[in-house]
Amino acid sequence: MKKCSWFLLLAVLFLCFPLNGRASAAVKTSPTIILDGQAIPMQKKDKVELINGSVMVPLRIIAENMGMGVLWNQQVGTVTIPKESGSIVLTIGQKKALIDGASHSLATAPRNRNGTTLVPLRFISEAMGVQVSWDNSLKVVGLTSAPLPLEQPAITPAPASPEVPDQPVPLPAAAAATSTVHSLSFSDDRLMLAFTGDVQPSVHTGNEPLQIVVELPRTNFSADFLQTVSWDSRTQSGEQTVTGVPNVNKLYYGLFEPEAATLRVVIALSADTNYTSYIEEDAASRLLVVDLSSATAGLPPAEPVQPGNGKKTVVIDAGHGGADPGTIGISKKLEKDFNLSVALKVERLLLQEPAFNVVMTRREDTYPPNKQRAEMANELQADAFVSIHGNSVTGSPKVRGTETYYYSQESKAFADIMHRHLQGTTGFPDRKVKYNKYIVLKYSNMPATLLEVGFLSNAAEEAILFSDDFQNRVAAAIVAGLKEYFGIA
Known part of the structure; x- marks a missing residue:
């Protein structure tokens, strides 16, 4: 009850x-x-x-x-x-x-x-x-929550007070949102919520009814997101039926507490369920993951290679994927699509190189968690890790250029070589080689670099980035950089 x-x-x-x-x-x-x-x-x-x-x-x-999933619509003053x-x-x-x-x-x-x-x-x-x-x-x-005995004495209510007409109550102004949710989905036993901004999400459970609740203060949904989901503009809320996932019934999402402009996402459960939650940060966005899968679940199976065959094993990572679109371009193109397209072209070229084993973190529109991408490379004892991305600066459409990132000092020389080949091919402004604590770089044990090829937030560069000829040239530059770093003719 x-x-x-x-x-x-x-x-x-x-x-x-x-x-x-x-x-x-x-x-x-x-x-x-x-x-x-x-x-x-x-x-x-x-x-x-x-x-x-x-x-x-x-x-x-x-x-x-x-533990109730309460949703608030500030425009019409409704509480659901x-x-x-x-x-x-x-x-x-x-x-x-x-x-x-x-x-x-x-x-x-x-x-x-x-x-x-x-x-x-x-x-x-x-x-x-x-x-x-x-x-x-x-x-x-x-x-x-349990029924009381039938002999429980009844309580007689006091006489009702006289009615007084209600006076209009002004609604408070909603706090200005500083963060934005761009996508939300539930797949592979995981809630994945992509967002931008400095917000710190909170995750907690409710018992009656059973649920996992995610709250993001001072946050709004993006207009693009609302066009892709079931959304009730009257209640400022929506829901998604979840099938094929043990103990999960539905997903609710909406605006709660106008004074804090708080977004709430509720995973409705049919039984107690353990979970872990964590945030992954990448070049263009942040991703909150609430993982309901077994704590003993391992990494995605690594692709087999032949150790000791003298070949260099290179892991090629197409950034983002699945529920995490990465940045969204000025014409609504998705970074994850660009990343995957280039990564597959790199794979095809490396398969023609007898000196390399090539392993992909993803070949489809899926989302392997960033730390697992690095751990996959570590498990394979890879010789190099390359993560491919598109860039963006919200509100600054004139920003252009190619930049490259590294984390460990061991990776600096590798990043320098890869950047020289990449920037020379793109012809975009040179934004140099930079240090950053990106997860895929921080947890990789081998030389690792993250390539920001160009800016999807710039109209000119976005159009070029999605050109098939340009992507082929970028893929060739990445392979050329790998060959120079490993001294392969």
Whole structure:
């Protein structure tokens, strides 16, 4: 049974408190609330209010302590609470709500207090149902998700307070977003969320219903992303059915808490599931991965090579892939497509070179995690690692050029040679060889370099980058650089 109806006892409790002055005045208090034997933590700003005889609680209390996937639409002032089947929709200032599509009346409309949304406990308790108890001597609210005995004494509610017309409540202005989500998908037992900006995502679990919740403050979805997914502009939310993944039912996503411009993504579960989460950063974007696969799952199978045959083993990495598009070009072309196209051309050329074994981190539109790409090369004891990318600078369409990165000092000479061949072929402005802590470079044990061929955010360079003839020349330059570094004629 869901815990959400613990709210009923709170409503009864507050009706028992005496009110001074007019019945319509708002009275603030902070009672002790025990949920299944555990006290619910409440911050100083979390004030429970009694308004017109209805107990109102900050929405944050519901979201954090009841594990609910609550979504907020600031434009129309709606609050949506997804359930295992159906949903609850409340609207700021309105006494009508929807439960699984059916209209229900509220004694008091949801309010907004200085950017905090207050919702009526009595309504939510009736909508979702939970058993409650009250210790009058200790002034403690007891909440339990299990049914109480039938002999539990009934509590008679206090007389209803006279109705006072609700006054319009202005909605708070949403905080300016500083980060953007560009793509979101669930595949291979992993949620993958590509974003840009300085945001630090948080990941936590909820118990009733079971779910994994991802929150990104001060973040918006990109317009391009919203055109590719199921999206309800009225509730500013969407959902995706997940099939073929044990214990995962659906994926919900939307805007929550306008005062923080917070994005929330909810993985709805059918059973307790372990997970790990981590962020991968690359040349043009960041990727949050929530991995539900077994902790014992190993690396993707490495391609077999013949050790001791005198050949140099080179790992060619097409950056990004799958749910991670990399940067999106000025004409909406995707970096991951450019990277893969060039990488496959490099592979074809290296297969014609008798001095090389070539291994690809990906040949299709898939996403191997960046650290695993490096670990694959380490497992093979590769002699060199080359990661291929396109570049971008948001808001600066005039920036152009070719640049190359290295991490370890051992890789500097390798990066210098590869850059000289690459930049000489592209003819783009020379942005030099630079140091960076990119994951694929940091965790590689062999000479490794990351090539930023050109800028997709520049119209002229983007058009050239996707030319088949240009890509063939870039592939030939990469092979020429490898041959020079290893002293192969």
